Structures are given as C-alpha cells and as structure tokens.
Amino acid sequence: MRFLHTGDWHIGKNLAGYNLLADQHATFQEIRKIAQDKQVDAVVIAGDLYDRTIPGEAAIQELTKELATLNIKEHLPVLAISGNHDSATRLGIGHQWFVNNDFYLNTNFSDAFHPINIKDTQFFLLPFFGLQEVRNYFADDHIQNINTAMQKIVTKMKESFDPQSQHVLVAHFFAAGSKRTAESETMIEVGGLSAVNTDILKDFEYVALGHLHNKNALHEERVRYSGSPMKLSVSEAPMEKGVWIVDTDPFEIQWVPLKPVHDIHVLEDSMDTLTNEQFAKNYAKDDYYAIKLTDREIIPDVMNRLRQYYPQILSLSRKYGFSDPKRHQQSTKTQLSPDKLFEDFFQQTIGTEMSAEQEKIMRKTLEEVMKEND
Amino acid sequence: MRFLHTGDWHIGKNLAGYNLLADQHATFQEIRKIAQDKQVDAVVIAGDLYDRTIPGEAAIQELTKELATLNIKEHLPVLAISGNHDSATRLGIGHQWFVNNDFYLNTNFSDAFHPINIKDTQFFLLPFFGLQEVRNYFADDHIQNINTAMQKIVTKMKESFDPQSQHVLVAHFFAAGSKRTAESETMIEVGGLSAVNTDILKDFEYVALGHLHNKNALHEERVRYSGSPMKLSVSEAPMEKGVWIVDTDPFEIQWVPLKPVHDIHVLEDSMDTLTNEQFAKNYAKDDYYAIKLTDREIIPDVMNRLRQYYPQILSLSRKYGFSDPKRHQQSTKTQLSPDKLFEDFFQQTIGTEMSAEQEKIMRKTLEEVMKEND
Numbered sequence: 001m002r003f004l005h006t007g008d009w010h011i012g013k014n015l016a017g018y019n020l021l022a023d024q025h026a027t028f029q030e031i032r033k034i035a036q037d038k039q040v041d042a043v044v045i046a047g048d049l050y051d052r053t054i055p056g057e058a059a060i061q062e063l064t065k066e067l068a069t070l071n072i073k074e075h076l077p078v079l080a081i082s083g084n085h086d087s088a089t090r091l092g093i094g095h096q097w098f099v100n101n102d103f104y105l106n107t108n109f110s111d112a113f114h115p116i117n118i119k120d121t122q123f124f125l126l127p128f129f130g131l132q133e134v135r136n137y138f139a140d141d142h143i144q145n146i147n148t149a150m151q152k153i154v155t156k157m158k159e160s161f162d163p164q165s166q167h168v169l170v171a172h173f174f175a176a177g178s179k180r181t182a183e184s185e186t187m188i189e190v191g192g193l194s195a196v197n198t199d200i201l202k203d204f205e206y207v208a209l210g211h212l213h214n215k216n217a218l219h220e221e222r223v224r225y226s227g228s229p230m231k232l233s234v235s236e237a238p239m240e241k242g243v244w245i246v247d248t249d250p251f252e253i254q255w256v257p258l259k260p261v262h263d264i265h266v267l268e269d270s271m272d273t274l275t276n277e278q279f280a281k282n283y284a285k286d287d288y289y290a291i292k293l294t295d296r297e298i299i300p301d302v303m304n305r306l307r308q309y310y311p312q313i314l315s316l317s318r319k320y321g322f323s324d325p326k327r328h329q330q331s332t333k334t335q336l337s338p339d340k341l342f343e344d345f346f347q348q349t350i351g352t353e354m355s356a357e358q359e360k361i362m363r364k365t366l367e368e369v370m371k372e373n374d
Numbered sequence: 375m376r377f378l379h380t381g382d383w384h385i386g387k388n389l390a391g392y393n394l395l396a397d398q399h400a401t402f403q404e405i406r407k408i409a410q411d412k413q414v415d416a417v418v419i420a421g422d423l424y425d426r427t428i429p430g431e432a433a434i435q436e437l438t439k440e441l442a443t444l445n446i447k448e449h450l451p452v453l454a455i456s457g458n459h460d461s462a463t464r465l466g467i468g469h470q471w472f473v474n475n476d477f478y479l480n481t482n483f484s485d486a487f488h489p490i491n492i493k494d495t496q497f498f499l500l501p502f503f504g505l506q507e508v509r510n511y512f513a514d515d516h517i518q519n520i521n522t523a524m525q526k527i528v529t530k531m532k533e534s535f536d537p538q539s540q541h542v543l544v545a546h547f548f549a550a551g552s553k554r555t556a557e558s559e560t561m562i563e564v565g566g567l568s569a570v571n572t573d574i575l576k577d578f579e580y581v582a583l584g585h586l587h588n589k590n591a592l593h594e595e596r597v598r599y600s601g602s603p604m605k606l607s608v609s610e611a612p613m614e615k616g617v618w619i620v621d622t623d624p625f626e627i628q629w630v631p632l633k634p635v636h637d638i639h640v641l642e643d644s645m646d647t648l649t650n651e652q653f654a655k656n657y658a659k660d661d662y663y664a665i666k667l668t669d670r671e672i673i674p675d676v677m678n679r680l681r682q683y684y685p686q687i688l689s690l691s692r693k694y695g696f697s698d699p700k701r702h703q704q705s706t707k708t709q710l711s712p713d714k715l716f717e718d719f720f721q722q723t724i725g726t727e728m729s730a731e732q733e734k735i736m737r738k739t740l741e742e743v744m745k746e747n748d
Contacts, residue, residue, distance in 0.1 A: 054428060057463040068470045089431040094468025096442045101471055371745070 001119035003079075004035050005244040007046030007172070007210030008228035010085065012059025015232065015264075015288065016314040021062055023261040027229050028066045031243060034256050035076060038245050042118050043076055046210030046226060047083025047128055047172030049091060067103065077102035077118055081127040083172040083210055088127060109133045112153070115160050115167075121248050124157050124204075126171040128211075146173065150200045158203060166248040169201060172210040175218055175225075198223045206246055206253075214239050215255070222251070229258050234290040234314055237264040260287075267310075268292040268319055271299050280309035290315045296323035300351035316349065338366055375493035377453075378409050379618040381420030381546070381584030382602035384459060385440075386433025389606065389638075389662065390688040395436055397635040401603050402440045405617060408630050409450060412619050416492050417450055420584030420600060421457025421502055421546030423465060441477065451476035451492055455501040457546040457584055462501060483507045487530055495540040495622050498531050498578075502546040502585075520547065524574045532577060540622040543575060546584040549592055549599075572597045580620055580627075588613050589629070596625070603632055608664040608688055611638040641684075642666040642693055645673050654683035664689045670697035676725040690723065712740055 009028075013020050035043055049063055071078045080103075082088045092107035104116045106125035115122035134149040135141055138156075143149050154169075161167055176195040198220055201207045207223040213236055215227035226244055231237060242257035267289055273279050274291065283289070289310040293299070296318070306313060336344070342362055346354050354362065383402075387394050409417055423437055445452045454477075456462045466481035478490045480499035489496035508523040509515055512530075517523050528543075535541055550569040572594055575581045581597040587610055589601035600618055605611060616631035641663055647653050648665065657663070663684040667673070670692065680687060710718070716736055720728050728736065 057461065060463050060467060064467060064470070072470055087431065089434050093434060093438060094471060096438070096446055097468060097471045097475055097477065100474055103471065 001041045001121050001166075001249075002038065002245060002247045003042040003044050003118075003121075003168075004031070004038065004040045005044045005046065005208040005224070005226045005246055006031060006229055007044075007208070007226045008048045008083070008213055008232075009045065009063070010048055010051040010228060010232055011063045012055045013051035013232055018288065018312060018314075020230065020232075021058055023230060025062060025066075026261045027258060030258050031229060032066075032070060032074065034243060034245075034258075035070070036074070038254075038256070040245065041077065042123075043070055043078050044123070044168075044170055044208045045078065045080040046170050046208050047081045048085040048210055049080065049083070050086050052085065053087035053090065055090070071098075071101055071103045077104070079104045079116060079118075079123050079125060079170060080106070081125050081170055081172055081210075082107040084128045086128070110137055113156055113160060115157075117162075117165070121166040121168055121205075122160070122162055124160075124167070124169045126153065126169060128172040146195065147197050147200065150196050154200055154203065161203075166205045167203065168246075168248070169204045169207045171207065174211055175201075175209060175223060205248060205251060208244075208246070215242065215244075221253070224253070231260060231264045234264060234266065237266050237290065262287050262312075264288045264290065264314070266290045266292070268294060270294050271302070271305075275305060275309060283310065285309075285311055288312045288314050292317050292319045294319050296320050298322070298347055298351055302351045303349050318348070322348070338370075339363060342366070375415045375495050375540075375623075376412065376619060376621045377416040377418050377492075377495075377542075378405070378412065378414045379418045379420065379582040379598070379600045379620055380405060380603055381418075381582070381600045382422045382457070382587055382606075383419065383437070384422055384425040384602060384606055385437045386429045387425035387606055392662065392686060392688075394604070394606075395432055397604060399436060399440075400635045401632060404632050405603060406440075406444060406448065408617060408619075408632075409444070410448070412628075412630070414619065415451065416497075417444055417452050418497070418542075418544055418582045419452065419454040420544050420582050421455045422459040422584055423454065423457070424460050426459065427461035427464065429464070445472075445475055445477045451478070453478045453490060453492075453497050453499060453544060454480070455499050455544055455546055455584075456481040458502045460502070484511055486527070487534060489531075489534050489536075489541075491536075491539070495542055495579075496534070496536055498534075498541070498543045500527065500543060500545040520569065521571050521574065524570050528574055528577065535577075540579045541577065542620075542622070543578045543581045545581065548585055549575075549583060549597060579622060579625060582618075582620070589616065589618075595627070598627070605634060605638045608638060608640065611640050611664065636661050636686075638662045638664065638688065640664045640666070642668060644668050645676070645679075649679060649683060657684065659683075659685055662686045662688050666691050666693040668693050670694050672696065672721060672725055674725040677723055692722070696722075712744075713737060716740070 009024065011024055050059060067078060070076045082091045088107035092105060095105040095107065098105055104125060106112065107127050109127060109129045112124060112126040115124050131143060131146070131149055134152065135143050138152055143152065174195040176197045198218070201223055205222065209223065209225045212225045213228040213232060215225055217225045224244060227239065227241060229241055229243065231239065231241060240257055241260065242255055245254040245256055265283060265287055267274060271293055289312060291306060291310065291313060303316060306316065339362065343354060383398065385398055424433060441452060444450050456465045462481035466479060469479040469481065472479055478499060480486065481501050483501060483503045486498060486500040489498050505517060505520070505523055508526065509517050512526055517526065548569040550571045572592070575597055579596065583597065583599045586599045587602040587606060589599055591599045598618060601613065601615060603615055603617065605613065605615060614631055615634065616629055619628040619630055639657060639661055641648060645667055663686065665680060665684065665687060677690060680690065713736065717728060
C-alpha cells in the first residue's frame, strides 16, 4: 500500500502575533492535492494536530473541515494520533464514531495495541504518552525511562504482528539521533526522560514520527519525521517542508516538497541595503521576516522604516550589537535597572532618545508595575 | 413513533463547589434504562448538554461516554441541539461523522431547515441562536425580535413539511407563558429579546424544548420543556425531575420521573430542631442542604455544628435576620467598610466574634487586596 506521512500541523498557532490559519488552510489543500495525485491509500498524521490543548474555535473549525474533506468527501482513510501539544481528551472527541468511516484517531495509550489493518499493512497508533501511563498499563513501577517503556510497548505490539503484513508504527516522541533544531518544540522531553533509541524500532517496516519539525532530524531510511508542513518559527526558516509518500511493499519512500504560502526569511544586512528599493523588491511584502541589522549605530524610527518594505517583521536584532561605548558598557553589565533597560529598548527599536514626557510616562508605568509585583 | 424527550443536562456543573459528575452519570444510566424499558425509537436532547462553553476534560469524557453508549452500543438514534450554555463549535465536533450512525447533533442554525426523518416523523433541530444569525440567514435586517425571527424560521421549515409525516421541533429558547423559576438559568433572554409566543409553533405536532429547568414552566399539551433531569440549583429543590415519553401518532405523552441520586432539601427551622438527632436522622447525610435558620441570635460555630448532621450544605442564611439591634442597624446601611463587612460575614457564618489574631490577619489581607485594586 501507499500512504502519505505528515504531522505537526499545529493548527491555531500564532507566529509572533500573526494568525497562520489561512496559510495552514492553503497548505492542507496542497497536502490533499498531493494525496490525490499520488493516489495514496491513507493519510497518516503523527500528532500535534492542534497547537494548544484547548484550541480556539477557529482552529477547531479548520481542523474538522480538513479532516472531513479528506475522510468524508474524498473517502480517504486517515490514521492520526495525539501529540504533546494536543489534549488527548479534546482531540479525541468523537473517535468512537469515526472508525466506521475509516478514520482512526487514537488518543488512548491502551488502544495502541490494537492494530488497524489497511490493505497489506498493520498500523500501530501510539499517541504521545507519559511514563506513568506505561507503568499503569503494564502494572510495572520499574519502568524508569522512555527506552524501557518503548521496549515493553514494542514487545507487546509484536504479539499482534501478522507475519504476512507490513508493520508501521505511528508515534510522537523524541527519537535518539534526532537533532533538536526547532524553537517551536517547547516540550522536548518525552515523559521527562531522554530519547528513544531507534534500535528498539527495527521490527517495524516503517516508523512515521511526529514531534520534531525538521524532516532531516533523523538519518535513517525507515524511521522518519515528516516535519511540520509549514515553517512555524524563525529557526525553521532554512528547512524544506513537505510530506513523505511511503510505499510499503516493496518499500519505497519519496519526499514531496510543499511551497510555503508565505515564507519566513532571515535577513542579515545593513539598513541601507535592506531599505534599498532594488534589494527589497526581491522579497514578497506578505512574507515573514526576521531581521538582523549589521549596523552598530542607533537608527531613528528603524521599525517603521523597515516595515515599509517588510510589513510582517517577526523579530529585529543587531548582529554585532551597538557601537556606542556607553551603551556597550551598559549592555555588558548583568544587572541593569528596569528603567535603564526600557530606555535601551526604546532607543534600539524607535531609534531616538526618549523625550522628557515619554520618560515620565515610562517611570509612572514602571512604578505601577513594580507595585503589582510586590 | 415513540421518543424520549430530555434536555438541560449541564454536564460538568458544580453545585456550590460540589462536583455533580457522579450523580449525572447515575442519572443518565436511569435515562438509558427508561429508554430501553419504554422501547423508544429515538432520544431527543434539547440543548445545554454541557454547563460551560469550554467544558472540562472530565465533562467531555462523561458526555461522550453517555452518547456512545446510547447511540453506538444500544443503537438508539439520538437527536440533539446546542443550547446557550454550549459552544456550538465545541459541542459540534465530529457531527459530520455521527449522522452515519443516526446521531444527529445540530449546532448550526442553517442546518435546522433540513429535517431528519425517523419513522413517521420529521424532526427539525433548531439550535440556540442569536438574532443576527437569523438576519444573516434570511438577508433581512428588519428582524428585530425573537417572534419575528421564529415566524420566518417556522415558515421556512414548513416548506419542507411532508404532509404524510408528523412534525417535531426541537429547540432551546424561552417560550412565552413559561415561568422563570430556576436560578441556574443565567441567560434568560434569547438573542437579547423576550420570549417566543407559542402560537407560532402550532403547526408542529410536538415541540421539544430545552432552556428552562422546570417541566411545568409551560401549560400546553404539545409544547413542553423536559426540564433538567437533575436538580441543578437550590431553586429547583421543589421540582420533580424526569423525562417525557412522546408517541407521535396517535399523540400521547407520558411523564417518567427520575429519583434524585442526592436530593436538594431546603430546611427552614431552628438550630435546636435541626441539630436534634431524631429530626436529623430523617435526612440523608449525602444529600444537599440549603438551610434557613429561624433563630435570630448569634450561634457559635454554627457551620461546623450543622455540618455534623448535614455535611453538604449549599447555603446558610437567617430567615428573620439577626436580633442584635446594632447589627440590624449596620446591615441597613448601604455602605459598610470592607473590614466591617468581613467582620459581619465572619460572625454570621462562624458564629463568634473575630479574635485579635484573626482580625490582624483580616486587616493584612484586606490591605493587600486593596493595593492590588489600585
């Protein structure tokens, strides 16, 4: 059989305050198109469908619409698990009814041991889990780390292996050898304890992982992260996004890249270059930008001037710091007073010194804030 | 056909801090048993399945389990709508898949005009709505109140009436003539505007309403509230709870009462009587109690003493106020200082004056609270 492997959709995520829902919607239309073009037999989603345990209503509507289109309208079997960003309970609502339509959404640890059979393949859907769940399930308090846990889990799964079938594990954890590169992975540890050794997974013909957003996080033929289908943080700017198309027998794997709807660019250059018409016109106005200025001088009105060319700025920093020796001296001090820190921040982002009136407002506000912290 | 009419489940509701989930679970087991005994063809739930727009995970698990047992395990068709306490989006998750199993959960206004046909009956599922939704749907800004809105809605529904069928409306609103008696109905106005005149509903053979928790709120044969299946506030203490069993053709309606798992009692009596062993032993320790003392004197340690007989006290008040003229004088003042108010509250609930140490703690706490409010 042939399936599409994706994951880490993080629907509802905000990027530095920008709502990504429209981009996410467009991305999933592309994924659907790939599924059609490649005539896959199923779509596998390896966790983190939502960005938050209590997603907003718009995010719920978007995910439900995507899944309904894939599964109800296009009659594609869907296999999905919950990730660390999902609430197992909230994501799992309705799963009892979904199975009748070949939509297998597993958010319960204990259901991981009942494989789903589609064509020549047994899928084992292992949601994100905590060690205590494993201890409870096996009634074994001696399970102290993720590798002992996974060994028990795989041994138990193998009891249901049909030797005539292919065996695919869908899971959401940090696998050993994988490199943590994406800032947006806020919870890197699984159950508080290290990473899964991929040797434990060797009995599966393929392991479809979610958790890390970089498809190159692991260097193994049959244990792979799909990565997120969209760039979800500045650290993901250099990554190529896409989905895997996996054939089980004979085994074959193919990467299908997804073009970003609105790309994330990291621009490191001088203010003069960045605000040069010829330079700037190479960059789409509705893309996202992380800007590192190579200048060391204070630049008046810097944010507004940059926004004329790059309206969606995710971050602004100085590659080499500031030339002002006073400032330099200050910034090496480990303890600056809050008003000094704010003054520096103001100068750096607005590009001018504060007026007397502005300073007054700042002091008043700081006083109030300090009082609240008492 | 024969169906069971219930509503206002309010799963996840807390009663003065007491978690009702276990009682709600037991109540729904009773409802299921009634559905079996009466051999109904469907179960109608007229809104407010949850108590809150963002229900807790335990409430989600409870509702999903109940619905799955009714609909998947016992193969009973279920017809349900969202009420004002539900989030249409959150309650509606998965409804696209549920229909294949004869579970019709409508949380979308526009879907109210597609009747569900079960046996001899067309069910029109009208979720709780706001006037703006009606204006948008009919592209008519002149809809100024709930009656104009309902007239348009019923006229539109009648276009789909099959004259060979019975017609049942399931809705969640405040119907004229109904008496607002239950405190737990926090949002009494529908779309901000008055109540539906039941004349508008005369073309339906039956209207299964939710919103008010009293089955006797209306005095009409064919337009009825089921009321909540459990007492959900002290004001509901005198109400009999249960479900309607409705036969459509020939029309017949039958009330099946539900015995409270833990009843709510309002006790108006003297401290001496209430703490009399003989008196108290008539009252179950795990029931809920709203106590109005007829005494007018300060009673030391009143709450703890009452809790020995009635551990689950929902409220404690004085039927005739206090005899202390100083106190009486104080309580008629409209503006008491926070420390004075707290002193009174302390005396009334604990039954003694504050000690010097207690007063010191109170003053310190109040000072901190006041500072935060600045």
